[in-house]
């Protein structure tokens with residue numbers, strides 16, 4: 486995938502359609518949408534009941550005629566019509582005035598590193614259906630690296646690990662391009678699933694999806710207790726509501742298991758890089774981005790496994806859309822590969 490900075494500067498909005506969250510950046514305004522990628526639909530009438538945070542709160546609590554849907558899964562738009570309805574609703578009034586001024590703006594959208602042509606087409610169709618005259622696709626890894634402030638345009642290696650909800654992407658970049666990259670189906674959702682399975686096996690309790698968040702807080706030491714925390718769920722055998730105290734050390738061990746997939750991807754990318762670039766990284770280290778970057782213990786695990794310095798981006802969750810925004814605003818200078826020729 487090659488990008489044209491000139492064409493990106495002509496775009497008005499930047500969109501990052503993630504499996505967990507949707508983010509929209511409006512040129513000369515900044516981030517205007519940062520909401521869960523969720524919509525709630527009345528299946529009798531087909532009407533949209535809620536989107537974003539409101540729809541997410543309905544998850545698992547709906548009557549049979551209301552369905553909560555996630556139009557993006559595994560890094561691709563799986564329900565184009567629903568993604569368009571959700572985006573139209575989320576962007577709503579915030580964009581209408583700008584849209585009116587400039588009838589059909591061009592849009593830029595992040596796509597995963599190895600997105601196949603169908604996934605790329607789905608992203609383009611989602612935006613053209615909303616009225617975008619032209620859609621520019623940008624690799625999430627490049628956008629996130631720019632958003633983290635990495636000097637991607639220089640002839641030296643930078644390494645980024647973007648750990649989102651459904652996937653983790655790893656890349657080494659130099660001279661504005663990706664030298665080697667990997668994508669693994671491990672992210673925040675995989676970790677939450679491992680925690681839910683652990684509680685089910687250890688305590689015979691089915692946890693609701695929202696109950697995993699207090700465990701993340703407890704892991705980070707932000708919960709009411711550092712040793713254990715109370716969660717509520719449904720007893721597997723009786724079906725009755727029950728509360729149990731969960732040992733936080735047990736959870737800490739559980740979340741490390743899926744993260745070994747990320748360590749393998751980091752190793753694979755480093756092995757494919759020329760030694761000069763790997764040597765650069767020994768000093769510069771790895772930048773960790775994506776919403777799951779703040780998962781307690783993830784940074785120390787990567788540091789231990791690679792022996793390299795590790796930095797967590799200032800705003801790890803929004804750096805891909807912020808990077809795309811920086812390209813729209815013309816903040817990324819094109820690389821002049823041969824200045825003597827001009």
Ligand SMILES: Nc1ncnc2c1ncn2[C@@H]1O[C@H](COP(=O)(O)OP(=O)(O)OP(=O)(O)O)[C@@H](O)[C@H]1O
Nearest residue numbers: 503504505506649650651652673674775776777780
């Ligand atoms: N404080 C936290 N502790 C642990 N995990 C967190 C925290 N905050 C967010 N997450 C996790 O980050 C994930 C969302 O990250 P992000 O917003 O980067 O995903 P996305 O871009 O929508 O996903 P993808 O890139 O896979 O399409 C969720 O799985 C969420 O559980």
